[in-house]
Amino acid sequence: MKALIYQGPGQKTWTEKAPPGIEKPTDVIVRITHTTICGTDLHILKGDVPAVMPGRTLGHEGVGVVEETGAAVRNFKAGDHVLISCITSCGACPNCKRQMYSHCDDGGWILGHLIDGTQAEYVRIPHGDNSLYPIPAGADEEALVMLSDILPTGFEIGVLYGQVKPGDIVAIVGAGPVGMAALLTARFYSPAKLIMIDMDANRLDMAKKFGATDIIRVGSGDTVEQVKDLSGGLGVDVAIEAVGVPATFDICQSILAPGAHLANVGVHGKSVNLHLEDLWIQNVFMSTGLVNTNTTPMLLKTVQAGGIDPARLITHRFPLGKIEDAYQTFSNAAQEEALKIILSA
Ligand SMILES: NC(=O)c1ccc[n+]([C@@H]2O[C@H](COP(=O)([O-])OP(=O)(O)OC[C@H]3O[C@@H](n4cnc5c(N)ncnc54)[C@H](O)[C@@H]3O)[C@@H](O)[C@H]2O)c1
Ligand SMILES: [Zn+2]
Ligand SMILES: [Zn+2]
Numbered sequence: 001m002k003a004l005i006y007q008g009p010g011q012k013t014w015t016e017k018a019p020p021g022i023e024k025p026t027d028v029i030v031r032i033t034h035t036t037i038c039g040t041d042l043h044i045l046k047g048d049v050p051a052v053m054p055g056r057t058l059g060h061e062g063v064g065v066v067e068e069t070g071a072a073v074r075n076f077k078a079g080d081h082v083l084i085s086c087i088t089s090c091g092a093c094p095n096c097k098r099q100m101y102s103h104c105d106d107g108g109w110i111l112g113h114l115i116d117g118t119q120a121e122y123v124r125i126p127h128g129d130n131s132l133y134p135i136p137a138g139a140d141e142e143a144l145v146m147l148s149d150i151l152p153t154g155f156e157i158g159v160l161y162g163q164v165k166p167g168d169i170v171a172i173v174g175a176g177p178v179g180m181a182a183l184l185t186a187r188f189y190s191p192a193k194l195i196m197i198d199m200d201a202n203r204l205d206m207a208k209k210f211g212a213t214d215i216i217r218v219g220s221g222d223t224v225e226q227v228k229d230l231s232g233g234l235g236v237d238v239a240i241e242a243v244g245v246p247a248t249f250d251i252c253q254s255i256l257a258p259g260a261h262l263a264n265v266g267v268h269g270k271s272v273n274l275h276l277e278d279l280w281i282q283n284v285f286m287s288t289g290l291v292n293t294n295t296t297p298m299l300l301k302t303v304q305a306g307g308i309d310p311a312r313l314i315t316h317r318f319p320l321g322k323i324e325d326a327y328q329t330f331s332n333a334a335q336e337e338a339l340k341i342i343l344s345a
Pocket of ligand 1: 153157176242267289
């Protein structure tokens, strides 16, 4: 089969590799029909995730068709259409028992990281019963690729941890796929204002189409003052950090109303300066987290019912065999006006 193989920092090749086989009775082999590229894959290629070894197949998002199942798999059979979760989970260990799937003793984020991933013609999914979801007949399978990672991430770590409520003023810093997923799912709770903040004018225009009530382009004046103006001088009820750099965390900690929630979603490579000297008296809450994907069944139902339309996040499409071109486009997302790229086999 063909797979996109990480060859060390800055290097990847779409090349021939032995197809995966069943290694444990709980494994499922999936033939990939649609996959995508995540910002995290770009981090890996920069060498930011040293646990990824040369020779590893990249990718942790996708949908496909079950090719083969291990002897212990009960929920799936060959031919079933499945959604692959970016988080692998056994369903039985103490962390899985409390729905902390991202901290599973024998899973977590391992796809395209510690084991071969989804940017390939076939992938082996350990603990298939718990790490795959059946795709309802007639579903838009391309759109469901957004449920592997970005929609649960924006929803669980941004919206749910941020405790978005009806009438809230919510600011989301970062209008990338994850920030947009937080925007789409925050609307479940009817916030009064949804303020999107980014430096990319095109992404902010898209955010308006997805339901942002206000947009602020970083660099167009004092961002913190602009948020304060939009919130009657009080600050926001929820600030969602969806970038992962000190500058955007600083914006978030500077715009909180008393009692507000700061939900950090971004992956940080550098420490930030937490202004506890200002925040201690503000009765604020802060959360962090790696997506658990425990809300995937709920999000699937919401998509099927038309409550959200994740297909709107897809801006580009490529055949799977042209994945190197797709990486080129995704690496220049601002110039290419790219958000999510679908690769189809
Ligand atoms: N916690 C989790 O489980 C989890 C899961 C997936 C992704 N993530 C992280 O979430 C973050 C967002 O992911 P994404 O795929 O949307 O990333 P992305 O890179 O596509 O989007 C980030 C956005 O931030 C904007 N930005 C960058 N610097 C900025 C600044 N100084 N001020 C304002 N805007 C700025 C960019 O223009 C871009 O639109 C990343 O850090 C990613 O690693 C976390
Ligand atoms: Zn991802
Ligand atoms: Zn587990």
